Amino acid sequence: MNAITTIEDTFDVLIVGAGISGIGMAVHLTRDCPDKRFAILDRRSQIGGTWDLFRYPGIRSDSDMHTLGFSFAPWKHEKSIADGPAILEYLNDIADQHGLRDKMRFDQKVISADWDSKTAMWTVVTEQADGSHRRLQGRFLFLGSGYYDYDDPYNAMFPGRDSFKGQVIHPQFWPADLDYQGKKVVVIGSGATAVTIVPAMAHSGAAHVTQLQRTPTYMVSRPARDAIANGLRKVLPERVAYAITRFKNITLQSFMFKRVREKPEKAREMILGETAKHLGERYNERDFVPPYNPWEQRLCLVPDADFFRAINEGKADVVTDHIERFDATGIQLKSGQHLDADIIVTATGLSLAVAGKIAVSVDGKPVDFGKTFNYRNCMFSNVPNLAGVFGYINASWTLRVDIVAEYLTRLLKQMDTYGAVAATPVLPDDARPEAIDSFEGFSSGYLERAKDRMPKNAPSLPWRLNQDYRKDRIDMRQAPIDDGVLQFRRARELVSA
Missing domain, CATH: 3.50.50.60 (FAD/NAD(P)-binding domain)
Structure with missing residues (x-):
């Protein structure tokens, strides 16, 4: 010093x-x-x-x-x-x-x-x-x-990482000039960051985006706009409308969290049922049914169902597997499947x-x-x-x-x-x-x-x-x-x- x-x-x-x-x-x-x-x-x-x-x-x-x-x-x-x-x-x-x-x-x-x-x-x-x-x-x-x-974000230490000929990016250090137009992207991770990046890239020019995960997470869709909040703002003073909406959201969130913890099986059924409705024929248990109860990890928010929409439109998909190694053209999985990629995003978590x-x-x-x-x-x-x-x-x-x-x-x-x-x-x-x-x-x-x-x-x-x-x-x-x-x-x- x-x-x-x-x-x-x-x-x-x-x-x-x-x-x-x-x-x-x-x-x-x-x-x-x-x-x-x-x-x-x-x-x-x-x-x-x-x-x-x-x-x-x-x-x-x-x-x-x-x-x-x-x-x-x-x-x-x-x-x-x-x-x-x-x-x-x-x-x-x-x-x-x-x-x-x-x-x-x-x-x-x-x-x-x-x-x-x-x-x-x-x-x-x-x-x-x-x-x-x-x-x-x-x-x-x-x-x-x-x-x-x-x-220093969490480093999952993927074998063969240096052999990949494309770009490997961590969300914490996103390059301002990254060009992913027309490119195949693999996003590793199943948390909020991955669930945000996948639809954003899929709907803004990537050729295809694959979310690669070891374990599924619970996803809950809700509108990006709060209709009640916006309605209240039209008829009440700003601070009053905000206070009412804040109270409403805090109360509902607390109520739902406690109900989920008290009756996890019922909550699990409800959340997965909504996910299945959004995905229709593209829904499968391997990719969307976690091995733990809701709120044992934070739920992933999907505003306006954008993640599900990207899958239904064929612009994105989800693969649940384990990584064997990176290679020159993508990721070799332990199941034998290979994911071709031009860009790999390691949304594997924070330290x-x-x-x-x-x-x-x-x-x-x-x-x-x-x-x-x-x-x-x-x-x-x-x-x-x-x-x-x-x-x-x-x-x-x-x-x-x-x-x-x-x-x-x-x-x-x-x-x-x-x-x-x-x-x-x-x-x-x-x-x-x-x-x-x-x-x-x-x-x-x-x-x-x-x-x-x-x-x-x-x-x-x-x-x-x-x-x-x-x-x-x-x-x-x-x-x-x-x-x-x-x-x-x-x-x-x-x-x-």
Whole structure:
């Protein structure tokens, strides 16, 4: 590391990430804690996070924008299932409306953060494009850096990859100049990214697109436009219509999730029945019947049945098999079938990154997040003045952002009332609760691969990352900040330390 000598600036709050999480936290700070000086640090050159990084064909939300949107900013577009550019426009508008531009510092990759107990301050080191480093200090650190590795996606290590004469592309690094017109494309994967890319490429010039999967996933089609939302906007004020639609969607999603978990066989029958109706003679169990129950992995959203339409039109197909190897002209499968390809897209998943891969330490000692427990959906046991967001697996990410930001502004106000400079969720070694599955039965590959690195979960609050938004909203708003677990350190104690 380059020599670093001076602290460049000091803030009340440092926010890492200018995507949905960081922008949400910044707006809540601006509205609820206007006296707090904060900065937003981002490694990229503009806002958006995920929605600026991913540029593959068809990039869109896999949640409706009335819940992926913020509680304070109505979604105004006609389409509820929105594409990437529309989401970026939404985030940029929010940044402008709330005066966030001058708070943002781009092209600053946060590489380390160390808490100093003597001063009750975080020292954050950032790296610039030229390799130089800067130091900033902040009283409170908020990690809005997302949940996956921006640099290294999951590598499935396909044998023979180097022998393929065409292009191999990962969706995370989509070339801006990729020409797939009239070409045969194989998309490896069965998650939301693959289900988005296949119809987008099939309907925009590819000769043929094949989705190659080891295991099918559950697919649910719904209209890209919410007719009720658009109807309400015609007769009600924008914010009222948005609030009603948001409540409707949250309630229905929660109800459906619980019903699916309670009666998985009935849900399975219903989902597969709808898939069969969409595909008709092209439906077969091998390609569309998963070996697990619905919502053991996230369902794949198919807006306006575009994926099914691409198959019915003969522009796309699905193959369920295992890869034996790549060769010069495509992929040889273990069944003996060969898939010819000009382009192979490896939509094989993400690598989960804890705390944005930032080297977090307390008094010089590295924090092993895999040994901490989640506290109130956002903080970590025995780590002072640090919070972050890991969104819902069974609902929109932004739902967690809103309630976490509300809670943290309450916490900052409480600290001011107490004259406190530090707040730590204290968990003694002899009081550690039983650790349970962090993801409540979800078996998605990126979650399974990261279990040992993720903070642990207890059976009940406050030591857990919960997956029930409606209960969390009540708890986060009503639970006392000073709950006997969160320990405060007052400014006068620093003088005597």
